[in-house]
């Protein structure tokens with residue numbers, strides 16, 4: 828599967844008390860990037876959706892400022908029976924710098940299906956990369 832792309836402009840409401848991008852906001856955007864990759868991956872499966880099960884190896888490498896763009900690249904790196912592992916690289920883009928790796932993490936999603944009681948239960952996705 829090809830790299831999935833997603834972008835966000837850092838607005839003042841995304842900042843922490845130092846005036847730079849709040850880490851929790853970055854993680855939230857990475858989660859959305861991962862879910863876009865998983866959405867494409869599951870299109871032909873029986874799963875209704877996928878839920879975030881784990882976030883690993885998160886690293887904040889560079890400070891991102893209000894007014895910067897953050898360009899996310901999501902790549903599915905492995906799959907299991909119900910699990911899908913996605914590597915997310917978040918690159919900052921400013922007036923001066925085109926592309927600097929700002930943050931990286933590995934997300935594990937689990938494919939789910941809604942049962943008759945409206946509860947989402949794990950389901951095998953039967954898909955390969």
Ligand SMILES: CC(C)(COP(=O)(O)OP(=O)(O)OC[C@H]1O[C@@H](n2cnc3c(N)ncnc32)[C@H](O)[C@@H]1OP(=O)(O)O)[C@@H](O)C(=O)NCCC(=O)NCCS
Nearest residue numbers: 877878879880881906907908909910935937939947948949
């Ligand atoms: C997602 C959920 C339905 C999974 O159901 P479950 O019966 O608990 O299943 P498990 O998590 O034990 O296993 C599912 C898969 O995740 C993998 N897994 C479990 N823990 C993991 C971890 N810490 N890291 C990576 N993979 C993990 C398992 O190996 C399994 O993979 P496989 O099916 O490919 O072999 C359930 O855990 C859940 O609802 N969690 C809350 C999800 C949530 O609210 N997310 C935040 C909002 S999206």
